[in-house]
Amino acid sequence: MAVLVVAEHDNASVKDATNKVVAAAAAIGGDVDVLVAGSNAGGAAAAAAKIAGVRKVLHADGAPFAAQLAEALEALIVPLMANYDAVLFPASTTGKNAAPRVAAKLDVMQISGVSAIEAPDTFVRPIYAGNAMLTVKSKDAKKVLTVLPTAFKAAADTGSAQVEAVAAPAGPFKSAFVSDEIAALERPELTAAKRVVSGGRALGSSEEFHRVLEPLADKLGAAIGASRAAVDAGYAPNDFQVGQTGKMVAPELYVAIGISGAIQHLAGMKDSKVIVAINKDEEAPIFQIADFGLVGDYRVLVPQLLEELGKAGV
Amino acid sequence: MKIIVPVKRVLDYNLKVRVKGDGSGVDLANMKMSMNPFDEIAVEEAVRMKEGGGGHSPGSATEIIAVSIGPDQAQETLRTALAMGADRGILVKAEGEVEPLAVAKLLKAICDAEKPGLVILGKQAIDDDSSQTGQMLAALLDWPQATFASKIALNGAKANVTREVDGGLQTIAVDLPAIVTTDLRLNEPRYASLPNIMKAKKKPIDVKTPADLGVDVSPRLAVVKVADPPKRKGGVKVKTAAELVAGLKAAGVI
Ligand SMILES: Cc1cc2nc3c(=O)[nH]c(=O)nc-3n(C[C@H](O)[C@H](O)[C@H](O)COP(=O)(O)OP(=O)(O)OC[C@H]3O[C@@H](n4cnc5c(N)ncnc54)[C@H](O)[C@@H]3O)c2cc1C
Numbered sequence: 001m002a003v004l005v006v007a008e009h010d011n012a013s014v015k016d017a018t019n020k021v022v023a024a025a026a027a028i029g030g031d032v033d034v035l036v037a038g039s040n041a042g043g044a045a046a047a048a049a050k051i052a053g054v055r056k057v058l059h060a061d062g063a064p065f066a067a068q069l070a071e072a073l074e075a076l077i078v079p080l081m082a083n084y085d086a087v088l089f090p091a092s093t094t095g096k097n098a099a100p101r102v103a104a105k106l107d108v109m110q111i112s113g114v115s116a117i118e119a120p121d122t123f124v125r126p127i128y129a130g131n132a133m134l135t136v137k138s139k140d141a142k143k144v145l146t147v148l149p150t151a152f153k154a155a156a157d158t159g160s161a162q163v164e165a166v167a168a169p170a171g172p173f174k175s176a177f178v179s180d181e182i183a184a185l186e187r188p189e190l191t192a193a194k195r196v197v198s199g200g201r202a203l204g205s206s207e208e209f210h211r212v213l214e215p216l217a218d219k220l221g222a223a224i225g226a227s228r229a230a231v232d233a234g235y236a237p238n239d240f241q242v243g244q245t246g247k248m249v250a251p252e253l254y255v256a257i258g259i260s261g262a263i264q265h266l267a268g269m270k271d272s273k274v275i276v277a278i279n280k281d282e283e284a285p286i287f288q289i290a291d292f293g294l295v296g297d298y299r300v301l302v303p304q305l306l307e308e309l310g311k312a313g314v
Numbered sequence: 315m316k317i318i319v320p321v322k323r324v325l326d327y328n329l330k331v332r333v334k335g336d337g338s339g340v341d342l343a344n345m346k347m348s349m350n351p352f353d354e355i356a357v358e359e360a361v362r363m364k365e366g367g368g369g370h371s372p373g374s375a376t377e378i379i380a381v382s383i384g385p386d387q388a389q390e391t392l393r394t395a396l397a398m399g400a401d402r403g404i405l406v407k408a409e410g411e412v413e414p415l416a417v418a419k420l421l422k423a424i425c426d427a428e429k430p431g432l433v434i435l436g437k438q439a440i441d442d443d444s445s446q447t448g449q450m451l452a453a454l455l456d457w458p459q460a461t462f463a464s465k466i467a468l469n470g471a472k473a474n475v476t477r478e479v480d481g482g483l484q485t486i487a488v489d490l491p492a493i494v495t496t497d498l499r500l501n502e503p504r505y506a507s508l509p510n511i512m513k514a515k516k517k518p519i520d521v522k523t524p525a526d527l528g529v530d531v532s533p534r535l536a537v538v539k540v541a542d543p544p545k546r547k548g549g550v551k552v553k554t555a556a557e558l559v560a561g562l563k564a565a566g567v568i
């Protein structure tokens with residue numbers, strides 16, 4: 001049995017999601033190798049080699065991998081699969097984009113968003129916005145999975161695997177990078193943060209969203225998230241969206257401010273350890289899952305919370 | 315340019331999901347079914363390409379074909395697409411779950427016959443939450459893909475597509491024909507007007523079977539069980555911010 005993990009990285013280092021997917025691969029069993037496909041990604045390959053339990057790191061370097069183009073990843077990964085029984089991608093936008101291409105080329109039915117591994121061929125995943133948990137057994141010879149990083153505990157950085165260069169497919173590919181707008185992160189990454197502060201439609205404007213959430217996020221060392229309504233209205237960028245069709249988060253502390261708690265939002269945060277809700281409507285569904293509910297106007301309550309956190313030495 | 319828009323009939327997103335007592339699946343009996351919301355966005359974008367709007371010049375699309383794979387009742391979903399502005403429909407009749415890989419194979423067979431310039435799918439079906447079909451179809455056709463689109467600019471033999479990605483936005487250029495999957499911010503889908511709903515009744519729907527298309531749709535995954543998620547107990551309502559901070563301290567999260 002050999003399992004390939006496709007690393008999530010920024011060329012310089014690997015994201016915490018990679019360590020979590022390695023943990024999922026270890027649960028399947030057998031040898032675990034990590035693929036770093038990047039552009040000048042020596043740093044990321046070296047970082048992947050430190051993950052405990054990794055046999056070796058395959059490092060492919062080429063310009064199309066700077067943008068993680070799905071066509072290039074398919075061309076790289078499909079031939080490598082001759083040596084592997086399973087390939088695991090993080091359920092990130094990159095993983096979700098590329099994995100099904102690989103699966104289709106291998107004639108395998110992919111299993112998306114795996115949250116638990118019951119056996120090397122049996123997996124659990126949420127469906128219907130997390131309102132049901134599906135357990136499936138795959139009859140395909142090879143497995144292609146995307147894994148919910150939040151559901152697995154990160155493998156430690158105590159390993160020392162070898163890095164092996166693999167040739168990057170030359171192309172040309174039928175898609176090409178044009179441009180991107182990737183904001184520099186000033187705060188912890190949303191999906192990896194220990195604390196998350198999220199705002200909803202109640203915030204009413206982009207200025208208000210930032211004015212209210214930033215001081216609280218700063219105080220707590222938290223990442224900032226948002227509901228779909230806040231993103232659609234332009235209060236927050238698209239990559240802040242938490243939920244069924246946004247990001248899955250599971251921090252130790254999740255603070256929902258002016259968010260009603262639609263099932264699509266809950267799908268993305270209900271596995272948080274402690275949930276706090278601030279909402280002026282005491283009937284808001286978010287209170288049904290919140291560990292601590294504070295009923296009232298956020299304009300009054302958030303400043304009070306900041307003050308109390310200060311008094312408590314946070 | 316011909317555009318194909320696959321539309322899936324799913325449990326309406328407003329409804330509460332009930333897991334069946336015997337663990338075999340989710341209860342869909344007598345429940346309201348609707349078009350997958352991401353597919354409404356896909357139909358809307360195609361219609362704008364035909365009529366003009368959303369940055370597209372009129373006539374960018376010449377014909378829009380809505381395709382659904384599902385039971386007879388999926389015709390209702392096709393009628394919704396036709397009422398929004400699609401020109402004709404294709405129903406591939408199949409009972410029970412058809413997995414994304416099989417859906418992609420059926421769609422490939424239809425693309426081989428219809429030769430569209432663009433296929434616009436939803437980024438994800440809100441029932442199975444797979445987010446696979448578009449990418450699989452792209453691989454089977456050896457076409458480029460632009461998933462999670464929030465903007466599409468047609469540009470001759472190419473399309474520039476802005477994608478919603480984890481760090482923000484990414485724009486890529488894809489050669490046509492291509493596969494695009496829609497994200498929430500691409501557009502706001504219209505409601506079909508009554509006259510258009512009436513007109514849609516006269517638009518043609520072609521009915522096929524997987525056998526007609528030469529595709530084996532038998533599932534690759536065996537359902538072991540479908541269960542309720544772990545239930546989260548509601549906690550307490552606190553009266554003041556001070557009480558909240560004390561609670562968070564006691565819980566060890568600050
Ligand atoms: C296909 C699809 C996918 C979706 N995906 C997602 C997703 O991934 N993530 C997501 O979040 N949503 C998603 N949604 C949308 C979801 O259904 C809800 O519409 C959305 O989550 C609502 O956002 P909200 O809670 O901010 O707004 P609302 O539901 O409008 O809630 C605002 C809340 O603020 C409270 N409030 C107002 N003023 C104040 C005040 N001064 N002080 C305190 N509280 C106040 C109100 O009582 C209310 O509860 C999706 C929907 C669809 C159809």
Ligand SMILES: Nc1ncnc2c1ncn2[C@@H]1O[C@H](COP(=O)(O)O)[C@@H](O)[C@H]1O
Nearest residue numbers: 320321383435436438439444445446447
């Ligand atoms: N049975 C189906 N009939 C028509 N289109 C489908 C079907 N299943 C999936 N699709 C299309 O594929 C998209 C993604 O679905 P999925 O891969 O299941 O998340 C949907 O938004 C539809 O556009």
